[in-house]
Amino acid sequence: MSKSRTPSIKMVADRAGVSVATVSNVLNGKPTVSPDFARRVNDAVRELGYVVDLGASRLRSRKTQLVGVVVPDLTNPMFASFVSTLEHLARLDDYDLVVVSARNDTEEEADRLRKIRAWRPAGLIVIPCDGAFAERLPTGFFAPVVLADRIPDAAGFDLIAVDNGPAAGAIAAHLDGRGYRDCLIVGSSLSISNVRERWEGVQAAARRMHVEMLEIGIDDANGAQRLEERLRCRPLPGALFSLDHGTTLLTYRAMAEIGLSVPGDLAFASFDDMEWMQLVAPGITAVRQPIEEMAEQAWALLLRRMTGSAGKPVTRRLRCAIEIRGSTLRSPLEEAGNTKLGGEKWKLQDEPYSPE
Amino acid sequence: MSKSRTPSIKMVADRAGVSVATVSNVLNGKPTVSPDFARRVNDAVRELGYVVDLGASRLRSRKTQLVGVVVPDLTNPMFASFVSTLEHLARLDDYDLVVVSARNDTEEEADRLRKIRAWRPAGLIVIPCDGAFAERLPTGFFAPVVLADRIPDAAGFDLIAVDNGPAAGAIAAHLDGRGYRDCLIVGSSLSISNVRERWEGVQAAARRMHVEMLEIGIDDANGAQRLEERLRCRPLPGALFSLDHGTTLLTYRAMAEIGLSVPGDLAFASFDDMEWMQLVAPGITAVRQPIEEMAEQAWALLLRRMTGSAGKPVTRRLRCAIEIRGSTLRSPLEEAGNTKLGGEKWKLQDEPYSPE
DNA sequence: AGCTTACAATAAAACGTTTCACCAGAATTT
DNA sequence: AAATTCTGGTGAAACGTTTTATTGTAAGCT
The missing domain is CATH 3.40.50.2300 (Response regulator)
Known part of the structure; x- marks a missing residue:
């Protein structure tokens, strides 16, 4: 006899021997309902396994969660x-x-x-x-x-x-301060605002360091190709700074494939800090976003x-945080103090991004 | 005059000078509607930016996508x-x-x-x-x-x-075949079926190798503690096989923290292949799931x-695939052939997981 | 011309809720 | 005791759709 369908408020009302309005009032916690009726309704709800239909509810009440x-x-x-x-x-x-x-x-x-x-x-x-x-x-x-x-x-x-600009600028300043003179900036596309802001931040912060931008697109085999060509070409830039997650992955893999060592052949830093960046040796200097x-x-x-x-x-x-790790510390001496995981950490507060 | 509310099918009907039923018929591609009326409806829809209310639609039609x-x-x-x-x-x-x-x-x-x-x-x-x-x-x-x-x-x-069991077994067989005699298996919890299956697969496949299981829980600081203690304790097991993603991350970090080298101090393999596992050096042997x-x-x-x-x-x-990488290849000689990214790859087909 | 068929469009019911206006009775006031 | 205010509950309308039954009209048959 029981219609094998998901129970409606009407069935609850029938079983509890009350009107649908009362059921609705109980379920929505309206105060004007006697404890006795409330109990009967709640019992019926439990027995039937009733759950409100949010579609219908929203339709009538015109409010949705x-x-x-x-x-x-x-x-x-x-x-x-x-x-x-x-x-x-x-x-x-x-x-x-x-x-x-x-x-x-x-x-x-x-x-x-x-x-x-x-x-x-x-x-x-x-x-x-x-x-x-x-x-x-x-x-x-x-x-x-x-x-x-x-x-x-x-x-x-x-x-x-x-704050893409200042954070990327801090990395640029860090590299500049380390003495790197040429830095290749790689990013997916300047049509994405945060990549653009990061690139502008780099330009603003680089003082003695020469910077150059390479766009490789999103999922663009052609762009990956261009990056590889650049990396096989001598002289290499002293440092490479990758401006977004996808690009970092692609770049790091390309470097390994070609056989370039970090930071021996070139320094490497990334915007976006991923878990593996402190697992590789040396760890990778990165900007960590407060996601x-x-x-x-x-x-x-x-x-x-x-x-x-x-x-x-x-x-x-x-504010972003900067994680300085081995990938941008050139000399063995400098590196020695930073073999521990986590590396040096700049939590940028009131005086952010000031060159060291 | 225009009520600033999201347009309903009624407004469309009014504007097109037809009934709501006709609008519905047009929108749902019912065949019995003249081209002329269809055009008028479509125009009205476009002009008003009308989009159907899926809640109401489902309520009446009793079918939902x-x-x-x-x-x-x-x-x-x-x-x-x-x-x-x-x-x-x-x-x-x-x-x-x-x-x-x-x-x-x-x-x-x-x-x-x-x-x-x-x-x-x-x-x-x-x-x-x-x-x-x-x-x-x-x-x-x-x-x-x-x-x-x-x-x-x-x-x-x-x-x-x-196929958790056979895949984990393949790793165990690989380690066994390499000559490792003691293997520590680490996993979050045997109450999770696939961890349990993997552990059983390891036990079934290990022949001369002695295996031992350590459960460290999910997000359990206590478990992490126990793992660290074990890793500081001598003698170390010859190999370590981690049975799930979270555990792998935790284990690998712990090994680095303690200063253990892979595969020098112990071999390491993981169930779940993450992108970074081919970026670290040496790469990590892993089971890749066809997610x-x-x-x-x-x-x-x-x-x-x-x-x-x-x-x-x-x-x-x-079927899972097995990625053999440097982390389970002990001798420098063996390792030499596998410095390239990607390493050796077993795509397991008809004769899967047979020990080499 | 009359009679059926086919077609295009519509009015109205229904879906499961919430809400509003209303009602009976009890409690309170006058 | 009559009049008023509460109190706890209900019937029915409404939300925006789809669907069913119905209508009116045009076309096709004898």
């Missing part, structure tokens, strides 16, 4: 960690997340945004593929949007990012908007 | 990659994913499952925290469920996993069930 998250690539550990933190925070505030990856493709990003809109989320957190994000946001989207990590061309969004903090701030920002706070869009920049 | 995905930890690159692949495949079939991470906590997993149920998904793909998953599945959940990677205690689920293929199979399995195929639950095992 759902936020969309769009990242360029979920397999990038930075973004994965960002999403994971976000998800935890959302849960604490009783929100759900629908997460999508744009796979580094602006078309796909636009498509995903449209799709996410169909769920009528209460808000959106996006790490955009590129600066032209605003054009891809569907027209007539009224929920608040917080952007993270990358800066859009158009203003008007809440924004949370790191969890970025997620926290993004969530805080969005939550504020979702709960109705108006006001001008805000922009926040977070 | 939503599937839930639950993984133990999104920051684990294996799982991140699993999710990313899944998301891509789902998109191709026009499904949406709601992804949640259980953060290695069975309580949280149960909670997330209940929450996901409130969205009325058409199906579920789960990498369970532990074997007792079935108990945490909400009662009265009728959508098909596919489990991946880890084996539940209770039967009755479609299941896709890798994308696992996602593909999981999706195929679920899709079959969602489109109505009945029948007994199926279990599928995928």
Whole structure:
């Protein structure tokens, strides 16, 4: 007799011998309900294994605890960690997340945004593929949007990012101070704002050191080719600074393949600190981004908007930390003091990035 | 005058001068609609930027293109990659994913499952925290469920996993064949099925080699402590084989901290091949799991069930590949042939895991 | 011309909720 | 005791869709 279907509020009401309105009141903690009725309802809920239908609930109440998250690539550990933190925070505030990856493709990003809109989320957190994000946001989207990590061309969004320029500048200053005279800067694409900011930071900070930029694209075999050619070409630059995660992986592998030793043949530093960078010998000097903090701030920002706070869009920049390791310490003498894992650590505070 | 709200199908109907039913018919590609009306509707849709409300749509049509995905930890690159692949495949079939991470906590997993149920998904793909998953599945959940990677205690689920035992056995056989006589096996917890299977595989394959198991838990400082103590204790085992990703990271770091050299002081191998394992020198011998293929199979399995195929639950095992690298090649002579990245590679086919 | 068939479009019901207006009875005030 | 205010509960409308049944009209048959 029991219809084998997921139980509805009506079935709960029937079983408890009350009206559906009462069930709804109990479930939503409305105060005007007697303890006796509440118990009967709760019993029925438990016996039936009833769980509210959020779709129907949202439809009627016009309020939803759902936020969309769009990242360029979920397999990038930075973004994965960002999403994971976000998800935890959302849960604490009783929100759900629908997460999508744009796979580094602006078309796909636009498509995903449209799709996410169909769920009528209460808000959106996006790490955009590129600066032209605003054009891809569907027209007539009224929920608040917080952007993270990358800066859009158009203003008007809440924004949370790191201080790419100064942090990259600190690495440049470090290399400069070590006496390196030529530095090859490698990055995926200057069309990505943080790569661009890092490159500008390097240029601003390099004093006696000559710097030169090489763009190798995202997943671009051609770019990888060009990088290899450059690395086989003499004279080598004294140092190499890679501006993003994908590029670092590619560059480091290429160097090993060619047989270049770090820092013997050239020094090496990376923007983005990955776990393996302190496992290789020598460890790799890197900029560590406060990715969890970025997620926290993004969530805080969005939550504020979702709960109705108006006001001008805000922009926040977070401080990065610099991890100096063996890969940029040329002489054996210098290196000796830094064989321990972790290496020297600069936590940049009030007087950041001052050359040593 | 225009109500600044997200447009509904009614507004589209009004603007196009037709009924809402007609709009719905056009949008869902029903054949019985004249080209003229279709054009008018499409125009109105475009002008208003209308996007269907999936919640309302599902509510009425009782069919949803939503599937839930639950993984133990999104920051684990294996799982991140699993999710990313899944998301891509789902998109191709026009499904949406709601992804949640259980953060290695069975309580949280149960909670997330209940929450996901409130969205009325058409199906579920789960990498369970532990074997007792079935108990945490909400009662009265009728959508098909596919489990991946880890084996539940209770039967009755479609299941896709890798051949943990034979693959781990292959590593053990390799070490045995190299002449190592003592091997310390380190893993997070035998309560996780694949760790258990790997340990059993090692025991079955070790012939002359003596093996010993050490469980260090998940995020357990105490376990890490015990591991360190063992590594400071003489005599060292000839080899160390770490059975999962987290443990490998912890172990490798501990060895470096203590100052043990690989493979000089002891050989080292890992279950789970991470990108950095071919970047360190020497490279680390590892079992590589076909994680994308696992996602593909999981999706195929679920899709079959969602489109109505009945029948007994199926279990599928995928083959792992073994990457032999410098970390298990003791003599300099042997090592010489393997300094290149990538090392020796066993793609295990018909005659898998036979000791060399 | 009359009668059926086919077609295109619509009105209205339904999906599972929440909310609003309302109601009966009890408790309080006058 | 009558009038008022609470109190705890309910019926019914509404949310934005899809679907079913129905209508009106045009076309095809004798």
